[in-house]
Amino acid sequence: MKADPVKALLHRHHGLCARAVDPLEIAAVLEDGGLTDRAAAECRHRDVFSLADELYARAERVEPVRPAPGPRAPRNPAALAHGPRAPWRFAGLLAGAWLVAYALLGGPALAALLSGRAGGPPLPDVLKAAAPAAAALACGLAPAAWCARWFTGRVRHALAASRSRAEFRARTWPLLLTAAALFTAALTALLWSARAALGAPAARPQELAAVTALGGLLFLARLLTARGFGRPAAVAALAACGMEAAALAATAPGAGAPRLPGAAAWAAGAYGPAAIPLVACALPALALLAHALTALSRASAHRQGAHAPVPADPGEAPARAR
Numbered sequence: 364m365k366a367d368p369v370k371a372l373l374h375r376h377h378g379l380c381a382r383a384v385d386p387l388e389i390a391a392v393l394e395d396g397g398l399t400d401r402a403a404a405e406c407r408h409r410d411v412f413s414l415a416d417e418l419y420a421r422a423e424r425v426e427p428v429r430p431a432p433g434p435r436a437p438r439n440p441a442a443l444a445h446g447p448r449a450p451w452r453f454a455g456l457l458a459g460a461w462l463v464a465y466a467l468l469g470g471p472a473l474a475a476l477l478s479g480r481a482g483g484p485p486l487p488d489v490l491k492a493a494a495p496a497a498a499a500l501a502c503g504l505a506p507a508a509w510c511a512r513w514f515t516g517r518v519r520h521a522l523a524a525s526r527s528r529a530e531f532r533a534r535t536w537p538l539l540l541t542a543a544a545l546f547t548a549a550l551t552a553l554l555w556s557a558r559a560a561l562g563a564p565a566a567r568p569q570e571l572a573a574v575t576a577l578g579g580l581l582f583l584a585r586l587l588t589a590r591g592f593g594r595p596a597a598v599a600a601l602a603a604c605g606m607e608a609a610a611l612a613a614t615a616p617g618a619g620a621p622r623l624p625g626a627a628a629w630a631a632g633a634y635g636p637a638a639i640p641l642v643a644c645a646l647p648a649l650a651l652l653a654h655a656l657t658a659l660s661r662a663s664a665h666r667q668g669a670h671a672p673v674p675a676d677p678g679e680a681p682a683r684a685r
Contacts, residue, residue, distance in 0.1 A: 368405060369406050369407075369408075369414070369417055369418065372406065372414075372418065373418055373421055376389070376392075376418070379392055380418045380419060380421075380422035383419060385419075386415040386419040387522060387523070389418050390411050390662050391665075393411055394661055395661075395663030398411055398414075410528045410529070411662075412527045413527070451593040451594045451596075452588065452593050454597045454600075455588065455596055455597035455600050455601075458600035458604045459584070459600055461604045462580070462600065462603055462604060462644065463577070465607050465640055466496060466573060466574055467496055467497055468489055469492075470610060470611050472489045473611070494561055494563070495554065495557040495558040495563045496557070498561070499550060499553040499554040499557045499574065500550075500574070500578065502553050502557070503549065503550045506550070506553075507585070510542045510582070511542070511589070513542060514539065514542040515665075517538045518535055518538055521534035522662060535660045536660065539652075539655060539656060542586075543579060543583065543652065546578070546582050547575055547578065547582075550575055554566075554574055555571075567637065570637040572645075573641035576644035576648055577644045579645075579648045579652075580599065580600065580603060580644045580647055581600075583596070583599075583652055583655055584597075584599060584651065586655065587651070587654075587655055587658065587659075590658075590665070591664070592654075592664075595658070596651065599647040599650060599654075600647070602646075602650075603644050603646075604643075606642065606643035607639060607640060607643045610639045
C-alpha cells in the first residue's frame with residue numbers, strides 16, 4: 364500500500380495548516396518555499412492551489428494565538444539597515460538618483476558637474492530647461508502611489524477569487540499592465556501640462572518619451588521592491604545607469620571617436636542625445652515588466668495585509684520541487 368503523500372505533507376506543515384484561515388495562505392507559503400505544480404502533481408493534484416485546498420480541509424483547525432495587547436517592541440534600525448536586502452535597496456536608490464539627474468540635467472551638464480569643470484551649457488539655462496521634467500516627476504508621485512494602491516487592492520480581490528494558479532495569473536497580468544499604463548499616461552499628461560504652465564518651448568517627442576520611460580522604470584522598480592523583489596529592480600536600474608555612463612564616457616573629451624552601445628548608438632544618430640536616456644530606460648523597463656508579470660503572478664508575492672499567511676512552526680522545512 365502506497366504512502367499518502369498529502370498526509371506526509373500535512374504532517375510536515377501541521378502548524379501552518381492548523382492555524383491558516385484560508386487555503387490561499389497555505390498555497391502562498393508552499394509556493395514561496397519552492398513547491399511547484401509539478402511537485403503538486405506527485406501528490407495527485409493539478410496545482411498548488413488544489414493541493415492547498417485538501418491540506419486545509421484535512422487539517423484540524425486551532426484558534427490562532429493572538430499576542431496580548433501592549434506596547435510593541437521597538438524595531439532595531441541598525442538591524443533593518445543591515446538586512447540581506449539593504450545593499451540592493453541602497454544600490455537601487457543610488458541608481459535612481461543618477462537616472463533622475465541624467466534626465467533633468469542632460470549628459471553634458473552632468474558630465475561637467477561630475478568632472479568639476481565649468482564647461483558645458485550655463486547652469487541657469489540647464490535648470491530652466493529641467494524645470495518642467497522636475498515638476499512632472501515630483502507631481503507624478505501622487506499617481507504612482509494611487510496606481511500602486513489600485514493594483515494592490517485589485518490583486519487581493521483576484522487572489523481571493525482565484526481557485527488555481529493559472530486563473531490567478533490570468534487575472535494578475537491585465538491588472539499589472541493596466542496599472543503601468545495608467546501611470547505612464549498620467550506622467551505624460553503631467554509633462555505636457557508642466558511645459559505649458561511654465562512656458563517652456565515645445566519638446567521633441569523623444570525627450571518626453573525619455574522621461575516617461577524613466578518614470579515607468581522607477582514605478583515598476585518600486586512596485587517590485589515593495590514585494591520583496593529588490594534585487595531585479597536594482598539590477599534593471601543599474602543597467603540603465605551603465606548605458607548612460609557608457610554614453611558619457613564615449614562622448615567625453617579625449618575619449619576619441621564615440622563608441623556607444625549598439626542600440627544607443629543607432630538611437631543617438633537617428634534621434635539626437637535624448638535618445639540615450641530613452642533607450643537606456645526603456646529597455647530595462649521592458650525587461651523589468653516581463654519579470655514582474657512572472658513574479659507578481661505568484662500568490663507568495665502578495666502575502667502582506669489581509670492575505671498575509673500565518674508563519675509556519677519553527678522547524679517546518681518547506682517542500683522543495685524535485
